[in-house]
Amino acid sequence: MTVRNIAQAINDALDLALAKDSDVVVMGEDVGRTGGVFRVTDGLRDRYGADRVIDSPVAESGIVGVGFGMAVGGLKPVLELQFMGFSYPAYDQVVNHVARIRNRSRHRFSAPLVIRIPYGGGIGAAEHHSESMEAIYTHVPGLKVVVPATPYDAKGMLLAAIEDPDPVIFLEPIRLYRAVKEEVPEGWLTQPLGEARVEREGEDVTLITWGAMTKETREAAVLLEENGISAEVIDLRSLVPLDIETLTESVQRTGRAVIVHEAPRTGGFGAEVAALLQENCLFDLAAPIRRVTGWDTVFPLKRSEHHYLPGAARIAAAATQVMEV
Amino acid sequence: MPTDGRYDYALREPRLPRPVDTTLAGAAIDLDTRLGMYQRLHELRQFEKRAYDLFLQNLVKGTSHLSLGMEAIATGFGAAMRPDDYTFATYRGHAHALARGMDMGQAMAELLGRENGVLGGKGGSMHLTDVSKGMMGSYAIIGAHLCVANGAAWSAQMRKSGQVAVAFFGDGTTNIGAFHEALNLAAIWKLPVVFVCENNLYMEYTPIDVVTAVGNPAAGRASAYGLEPVLVDGNDPDAVFLAARTALARARAGDGPSLIEAVTYRSGGHSRADPGKYRPEREVSAWAGRDPIPMYHQRLLGLGTPEARLSAIERQVADAVDTATEFAKAGREPGEGSLHTEVYADGGSKWRN
Numbered sequence: 001m002t003v004r005n006i007a008q009a010i011n012d013a014l015d016l017a018l019a020k021d022s023d024v025v026v027m028g029e030d031v032g033r034t035g036g037v038f039r040v041t042d043g044l045r046d047r048y049g050a051d052r053v054i055d056s057p058v059a060e061s062g063i064v065g066v067g068f069g070m071a072v073g074g075l076k077p078v079l080e081l082q083f084m085g086f087s088y089p090a091y092d093q094v095v096n097h098v099a100r101i102r103n104r105s106r107h108r109f110s111a112p113l114v115i116r117i118p119y120g121g122g123i124g125a126a127e128h129h130s131e132s133m134e135a136i137y138t139h140v141p142g143l144k145v146v147v148p149a150t151p152y153d154a155k156g157m158l159l160a161a162i163e164d165p166d167p168v169i170f171l172e173p174i175r176l177y178r179a180v181k182e183e184v185p186e187g188w189l190t191q192p193l194g195e196a197r198v199e200r201e202g203e204d205v206t207l208i209t210w211g212a213m214t215k216e217t218r219e220a221a222v223l224l225e226e227n228g229i230s231a232e233v234i235d236l237r238s239l240v241p242l243d244i245e246t247l248t249e250s251v252q253r254t255g256r257a258v259i260v261h262e263a264p265r266t267g268g269f270g271a272e273v274a275a276l277l278q279e280n281c282l283f284d285l286a287a288p289i290r291r292v293t294g295w296d297t298v299f300p301l302k303r304s305e306h307h308y309l310p311g312a313a314r315i316a317a318a319a320t321q322v323m324e325v
Numbered sequence: 326m327p328t329d330g331r332y333d334y335a336l337r338e339p340r341l342p343r344p345v346d347t348t349l350a351g352a353a354i355d356l357d358t359r360l361g362m363y364q365r366l367h368e369l370r371q372f373e374k375r376a377y378d379l380f381l382q383n384l385v386k387g388t389s390h391l392s393l394g395m396e397a398i399a400t401g402f403g404a405a406m407r408p409d410d411y412t413f414a415t416y417r418g419h420a421h422a423l424a425r426g427m428d429m430g431q432a433m434a435e436l437l438g439r440e441n442g443v444l445g446g447k448g449g450s451m452h453l454t455d456v457s458k459g460m461m462g463s464y465a466i467i468g469a470h471l472c473v474a475n476g477a478a479w480s481a482q483m484r485k486s487g488q489v490a491v492a493f494f495g496d497g498t499t500n501i502g503a504f505h506e507a508l509n510l511a512a513i514w515k516l517p518v519v520f521v522c523e524n525n526l527y528m529e530y531t532p533i534d535v536v537t538a539v540g541n542p543a544a545g546r547a548s549a550y551g552l553e554p555v556l557v558d559g560n561d562p563d564a565v566f567l568a569a570r571t572a573l574a575r576a577r578a579g580d581g582p583s584l585i586e587a588v589t590y591r592s593g594g595h596s597r598a599d600p601g602k603y604r605p606e607r608e609v610s611a612w613a614g615r616d617p618i619p620m621y622h623q624r625l626l627g628l629g630t631p632e633a634r635l636s637a638i639e640r641q642v643a644d645a646v647d648t649a650t651e652f653a654k655a656g657r658e659p660g661e662g663s664l665h666t667e668v669y670a671d672g673g674s675k676w677r678n
Contacts, residue, residue, distance in 0.1 A: 051483065057513070062472045062506035069476020069490070072411075072461055075483065077476075089502070096466045097473065103667045106444050108456040110670065141668050165670035241675075 001183040006176055007040050009151035009184050010116075013158040014041060014078060016188055018048045021076060024162065027054040027063060028080030028116075037082045038118055038177055060090035064115065068098050071111045076162060084119040084171075085128020091136070098167050099142030114161045114168045120212045120262055121294075121309050122175030124302030130174075131299050132211070132263040137169045138239045138272065145239045146193050147171040147211040151184050153237055156191025163190060173212035180215075194241035198250070202232035205319050206250045208273060209260040210236040213310065217260050220315035227316075229323055239269055247273065248280040255286035256322045262309050265293040287325035292318045334532050339608030342560065342590065342615040349563040350624050362400050362562045363625060363635065366618050367642040369396035369420045372429060375646050376419065376436055376450075380597045384654070385436050389450035392420035394560075394592030397617040398523050399424035401565025402491060405573055411461050411477045411490040413470040416451035417523075418463030421493050425458040429645055430652035439656025446659040447667075467494060468503030471520060475507055478516035478576075489576040491519045497528030499542040508550040508584065517576035519569070520584045523559060525591040530603055543586035552584050559587030560617045563624070590615070 004012060017024045026041055026048075032055035035042030045053035056063050060081055067077035081087040087094075094115070102110040121130040137145045144166050148154040154172070161168035199214060200221055209217040214235045221231040232250050236242065251257045257277060259270035270291045277289060292310045300308050330337030373391045380389060392399065395417075403424030406412070414421035422432055427443060435442030436450050443455055451465040461477065464470035474492035481488035498504050499522060511518050522543030526533055539545030544554035555572070558564040565587055572583035590612035594601035601609070622635060668674035 057506075057509060059506040059510065061469065061503045062475070062510050065469055065472020065503065065507070066476040066479060066510060069473040069478070070480050071476070072473065073477045073480020073484070075476075075480050092466055092503075093469050093472065097464060097469055101462065102670070104444065104448050104452050105454045105456065105462065106447060107667050107672070108454065109461070112670075141674060144669075 001185055003181050004151045004184045005178045005181045006151050006154045007038060007178055009155040010040050010158055011042060013155045014044055017162050018052060024076045025052045026078050027056050027067060029056055029058050029082055031080050036080055060086055061093055064090040064093040067113045068111045071113045072109055078114045080116045083129045084117055084131045084133055087117050095140050099140045111167050112165050114170050116170045116172060118172045118174045120173045120175060121299060121305055126301045127299050134171060134239060134263060135267055135269045138269050144168045144193055148237060149173060149211055149214040149235050150180055151182050153191050155184055156189050159188060160190040160193050176212050193238045194243055196243035196246040197235045197237050199235045200233040202230040204230045204254055205256040205322055206232045206234060206254045207258050207260060208234050208247060213260050213262050216310060216312045217315055219312035223312055223316040224319055231319060244276050251277055252281050252284040255284055257289045258292060258319050258322055260292045260310055260315055262294045264296045265291060266296050268293055287322045290318045290322055334603040335605050337605060339605040340526055341611045345620055349561060350627055352563050352567060354563055354566060358404055362404050363621055364638045364642060365400040365403060365424060366396050366621060367639055369423055370618060371642055371646045372423060373419060375650055386438060387449060388596045390417040390596050391593055392417055395523055395525055395589045396420055397562040398559045398565050398587045398589060401562045402569045405566050405569035409459060409488050411459050411488060413461050413474045413492040414463045415467055415494055416463060416465040418453050422453040422460050425460045427455045427458055427460055429649040433649045433653035434656045437653045439653060440659050441656035467498040468501035471507030472503055474518050475510050475516055478518040481517055487577055489517045489519060489573050491521060493521045493523060496522060496524040496533040496542045499546060500537060511582035512550040515581035518582045519572045519576060522586045524586050524588050529595045541586055543584055547584045555585045557585060557587050559589030560615050562617060562621060
């Protein structure tokens, strides 16, 4: 066991994958010599060479297109797009081709690649460097979309994503990269995609979240506890596939749900979760499901970030309102 | 309303074909290869004509884009490529699929959206794919597939397989970003890839020169990526074959990518909904006079091939197209269940595992 943060856990996973399977390649802007903009791929090029840890130009359509072609040719590419906003130039490749080729070719070939996208706010860099647009990926049939929030999950889910036969969008919460540390076992381990994690058990209300917002949601649960409200916190970890059973079981028990995400509210993945919950357990609900989200606006500059991102107080207030129904 | 060529493209100066290069008759191409190309030209021509007839009978639903008039390019490359090379094509991809040996009946059935189609009626006209023939898909959003061809080429280079990836695309593709990303990537990594621009002078309904900064949309960009500009007569299968052979050999030798601009002309419109009336009549008729098939027929006769041998090939192809049509028409329509298959690796489309 070694204590690792999320960036180190991802680096460890990539190291293991590159060592185990000569078909695995890592590609992206600055991932080689520099180790990536967040140093997540630090040292990998020295160990595996420039032909397997590949510095690409700033050309996201090219990166994903080439990765897709590599996968067609039998390789297992793990691509890095530096920020969520930088993934949009590659969206054509992802939506029109990567996600569909299995269906279009009737299983004859597929694009089992992993696209790592650092995402989310809290680093003061506004817009393209701070957005949380996971819903533009969850909407696309053929993709899996996962968001680890702990070092263990980051390692285990990345290795599971690399093993996965479908294309996986692997979202990495930037502000947690070095904010969370825990002991992570050595060696190959996988955390199956599609299993939610109950972060904290509770009886009165279920707080559902993913990614970086797990931190604020956990803090909200502490605030609520001080006021005598017992909150259960569930980290989805995997948006597609979604572990609706764990959510349904929890909400049937508590009768109340608050969904927290930092993405804009309208059309966010929280709306999908709310819709599924009402399909599954409407009559177990004691109060309407509430969402605490980022606002329907452009992600702001540093001085306004705290107005945009849901904080523990906003989450706790929503949960308290739900309890008062 | 003004009545000049800026407003009505049909009034522009026609862009006329160059004359046939008669010296190509003496090119070092063996007769079997040439007869094979003659047969392929007819297969592509008669297949596309039949596809058009089937649209008119309302048997092909949705849109479709034909390569009528442009068959020499897929033909020349098909003859020069190795069986395990990769092809990536566009929505105008029937010819490229057939030129790699896709079964004509399965291709026709796919156009008709039938269960016995090469993709079970899931891909249709714009997505013909046959991995067993190296036909790695037709990509209906242009440009993306040039990057994908690079990736396949990278894998071939890494596996030292000697395979080459060939990406076909139209002149319109040269103005989209992915074209430029792909050219740059292929050049910096010296990938075994050949980019083939089929310049048929029109980007959908608009003359390519109206929307392009350089006169030759592909060859004019080659130098930006350190590549030689290669312009070939896209209506002469021998010219295309020779250019393909050179580019493929260069790629296999590890000398990197090539960008070939094959100049040709679409006999018809962009898609089946388009009569192509934006083109000057004199231009259309001049290019009709440069149809690759009668020219190649004459060349083969001039090389001493008996007329009877050529007409036997034509009859054989006509029979094959009839057989393919019957096969296609006999196929069943896919059931509703097929909507939900093959979205994920578990075979289904379930929201969750």
